[in-house]
Amino acid sequence: MVTPSQEKLTLAKIYKSVSPLTRFITLGLTVALAYSGGLDTSVCIKWLQEKYRADVVTVTLDLGQKDNLREIGKRAYLLGARNHYAVDARHEFVTGYVYPAIKANGLYEGKYPLSTALGRPLIAEKLVEVARKEGADAVAHGCTGKGNDQVRIDVTVRSLDPSLKVIAPVREWNMTRDEEMTYAQNQGIPIKPSKSIYSVDQNLWGRSIESGPLEHPDQEPLPDAFEWVTLPEEAPDTPGYLDLEFLEGVPTKVNGQELNPVELIQFVNQLGGSHGVGIIDHMEDRLVGIKSREVYECPAALTIIEAHKDLEKLVLTRNELEFKSSVEREWAWLVYSGLWMEPLRAALDSFIETTQKRVTGKVRLKLYKGNVRVVGRSSKNALYKLELSTYNKGSTFDQRNAVGFIELWGLQARVAAKVAAKVAGMSEGRTAGYQRETPEEIQ
Ligand code: ARG
Secondary structure (H helix, E strand, C coil), rough: CCCHHHHHHHHHHHHHHHHHHHHHHHCCCEEEEECCHHHHHHHHHHHHHHHHEEEEEEEEEECCCCCHHHHHHHHHHCCCCCCCEEEHHHHHHHHHHHHHHCCHHHHCCCCCCCCCHHHHHHHHHHHHHHHHHCCCEEECCCCCCCCHHHHHHHHHHHHHHHCEEECHHHHHHEEECHHHHHHHHHCCCCCCCCCCCCEEEECHHHEEEECHHCCCCCCCCHHHHHCCCCCCCHCCCCCCEEEEEEECEEEEEECEEECCCCHHHHHHHHHHCCCCCCCCEEECCCCCCEEEEEECHHHHHHHHHHHHCCCCCCCCCHHHHHHHHHHHHHHHHHHHHHCCHHHHHHHHHHHHHHHHCCEEEEEEEEEECCEEEEEEEECCCCCCCCCCCCCCCCCCCCCCCCHHHHHHCHHHHHHHHHHHHHHHHCCCCCCCCCCCCCCCHHC
16 A cells, blocks of 8 residues: 655645635645546546646555556656555455345346446545545546446445535546547656557456457457456366355355455456356446447356355245345346445345345356356255155155145136136137047048
8 A cells, every 4th residue: 555655644634624615726626536547547637737726646446457556656646646545445345345246146237247337436435535535625537428437436426425526537528539649748648558459447356348349249359358268269178166165145265265355256267267267248238328349357256156146046945036136136237327325225235135144055166168057056054955856765745735736826827717718708628729530531
């Protein structure tokens, strides 16, 4: 964690003691900016300084995206940030955001594990924290006006602290890519030759890949889009096995070994990815109405959710599962659409939490050339009972009970069929359309 110097903190304290209006007139705004180190947010620093006479404080979260955080910090100071904060939020991200997503089997439109969506409210929360520490008047982020991320950050910030202004320079400045490059050059912002034609966002729960050739949904993604997942056709010829142990809905052990929350996700990402597991190619409905082709690499998310769903089927009742599936759909929608702060999300979490008390057990998965399949499961809370389901001797299920059960189960259907036949004017018992044929007639 890069912590600001004592001297700077004292300055921030003095700064905070002055009223916002006085501050603005005399000094301009102080803005806490979510800084990734990339071109957009680097341009944001300069633009905020220029347009708002802002003192910019930058905040970079480590959500497991594997960026060089030291370099990002240096860059922020180079561009004139008053202070820079690097926050290792990996543990908090997993336990506070990924765990609820696992318990909710969170998949937007049945496919997207919400990796980017889950990171945004945490970024917003940390921005607000830093803004308060620094006596900032506003927070800023580099989201465009076309995506979901702007909604997620704006809504969360404004729910947490309505006194903070939210500035989204990219949404405001309306520059084309070329104009932005020229602006960067004029401002002396060092431009790294872009390594990728794609727009990428990553954290421990997944990697989102957009734009470039992916904007043509009829075309298969090129191999260069992928970094986490080995192409299934190049994955090993021998399958991999993974034993995942869950404790009350969350994975705690892999192959019998306890790992910390962050390591566990990293391990499954690595193993799944090496077997070609985790690629998602999805036509997605964005909140702002745009349909977009999204490609993801989410090996751990897909593997863990698959295992978790399977374990739930072993320990929860049919009614619980059925109801939970509609709760899950709603949960995924709220998270996707930026409403992490919506009270309904917390209410749904309470229901989900109740069900998870029994979701403890072990799941065995087989990973092979892009495919992940559960091949075994066990739990002390299993509702599966061999003595009930076995076709061999030792069954305790009395089959004679089935007769009475069927009698009542089908009662209304049988009565309704009779009534329908009467209404149609058919004599009871007549089977329309059948004709009896003798062997001679057929000859
Ligand atoms: N479509 C995904 C979502 O809305 C991914 C967004 C990726 N964001 C980004 N800034 N590259 O969650």
